[in-house]
Amino acid sequence: MSLFDSRFYDLYIHPGSSYPIARIASEAQRFGYSGIAIINSAITDRDEIPQNFSIYRGIGISCKPSRLREEIKKHKGGIEILAVPGGDEELNRVAVETEGLDLLMQPAQFNNVLAKAASDNSVAIGFDLGSLIRLRGEARVRELIIMRVNLKHARKYNLSMILTSNAHSIYDIRSPREMAALAGLFGMTKEEAVNAMSETPLGLLKRKNPDYIQEGIEII
Amino acid sequence: MKTRPTLRDKKRYVAFELVSDQIITRQELIKEILNSIYSLFGDIGCSEINPWLMTFDGKYGIIRCAREKTTETRAALACMNNLRGVRMSILVLGISGTIKGATEKFIQNTLIKELEPEKKE
Numbered sequence: 001m002s003l004f005d006s007r008f009y010d011l012y013i014h015p016g017s018s019y020p021i022a023r024i025a026s027e028a029q030r031f032g033y034s035g036i037a038i039i040n041s042a043i044t045d046r047d048e049i050p051q052n053f054s055i056y057r058g059i060g061i062s063c064k065p066s067r068l069r070e071e072i073k074k075h076k077g078g079i080e081i082l083a084v085p086g087g088d089e090e091l092n093r094v095a096v097e098t099e100g101l102d103l104l105m106q107p108a109q110f111n112n113v114l115a116k117a118a119s120d121n122s123v124a125i126g127f128d129l130g131s132l133i134r135l136r137g138e139a140r141v142r143e144l145i146i147m148r149v150n151l152k153h154a155r156k157y158n159l160s161m162i163l164t165s166n167a168h169s170i171y172d173i174r175s176p177r178e179m180a181a182l183a184g185l186f187g188m189t190k191e192e193a194v195n196a197m198s199e200t201p202l203g204l205l206k207r208k209n210p211d212y213i214q215e216g217i218e219i220i
Numbered sequence: 221m222k223t224r225p226t227l228r229d230k231k232r233y234v235a236f237e238l239v240s241d242q243i244i245t246r247q248e249l250i251k252e253i254l255n256s257i258y259s260l261f262g263d264i265g266c267s268e269i270n271p272w273l274m275t276f277d278g279k280y281g282i283i284r285c286a287r288e289k290t291t292e293t294r295a296a297l298a299c300m301n302n303l304r305g306v307r308m309s310i311l312v313l314g315i316s317g318t319i320k321g322a323t324e325k326f327i328q329n330t331l332i333k334e335l336e337p338e339k340k341e
Binding site: 027030031132133134136137169170171172173174175177178179181182184185 | 239240259260291292294295297298299301302307308309311312
């Protein structure tokens with residue numbers, strides 16, 4: 001059995017408000033995904049979404065570090081995936097120390113203190129492969145260095161990693177095998193990459209289920 | 221003189237589909253593929269990958285690469301996102317050891333898959 005037989009999810013797709021989501025959904029299904037999460041966009045054309053394909057909603061919170069804690073608390077406990085695009089150290093620090101956050105995307109200046117806090121609050125670290133696709137030259141080198149550092153800390157502190165395409169349109173979606181190849185550029189192994197696209201997102205989505213109580217507890 | 225079989229480069233053929241809403245010519249695509257590989261792996265990496273566009277019919281095509289470098293080729297193809305301002309992306313359909321295998325297994329299959337719903341109607 002091949003590694004790539006699992007179900008794949010992309011949890012950070014970021015189209016503009018007017019972009020047809022059904023088109024993204026059908027394209028993502030053709031590329032081999034079983035579900036996607038749309039950030040900060042209402043799902044209007046739900047009827048046209050292909051069968052056997054799930055679409056989740058996500059909230060991307062970008063604000064000042066001082067307001068971040070309140071914003072996360074406001075949305076905490078809902079069914080939407082809470083994501084914060086990473087920034088400087090101050091913002092990352094507030095994000096990983098607040099309980100209830102699910103995903104911190106591509107944090108720059110990540111360090112062991114932040115990694116430990118993220119591990120305590122079970123915040124997943126997102127790798128934005130879209131930046132590798134869109135950027136060239138010096139800017140891409142910088143992103144690769146950030147990803148290498150994040151990977152090192154995620155391995156050391158057993159953080160959950162999530163690979164996302166951060167797609168703005170259908171032309172930014174890449175199939176799982178290509179995502180794994182891109183992840184290989186900064187040292188991620190194939191197994192880790194597959195886990196970051198199938199098992200970890202599934203676990204995160206399970207946590208968002210209204211029936212879910214706490215880690216290790218379930219109603220029989 | 222012909223190279224001895226044991227000394228020949230071992231190759232793989234990558235079947236791909238171009239996703240774009242505008243017409244892209246063969247020359248433009250070759251240039252963009254080489255450009256993407258250069259910017260990602262540099263001159264040495266490009267010489268190791270030894271890429272070449274074998275066929276391209278406007279939508280489906282086959283790229284040749286070295287046997288050990290299929291992952292790198294995938295990564296370089298995934299990094300292509302626009303060509304002279306036109307948005308495009310490449311979906312790798314599969315990798316095979318022969319051109320015949322790549323065409324029969326991946327490209328013709330895809331054509332059949334797309335035609336089927338029309339037949340039912």
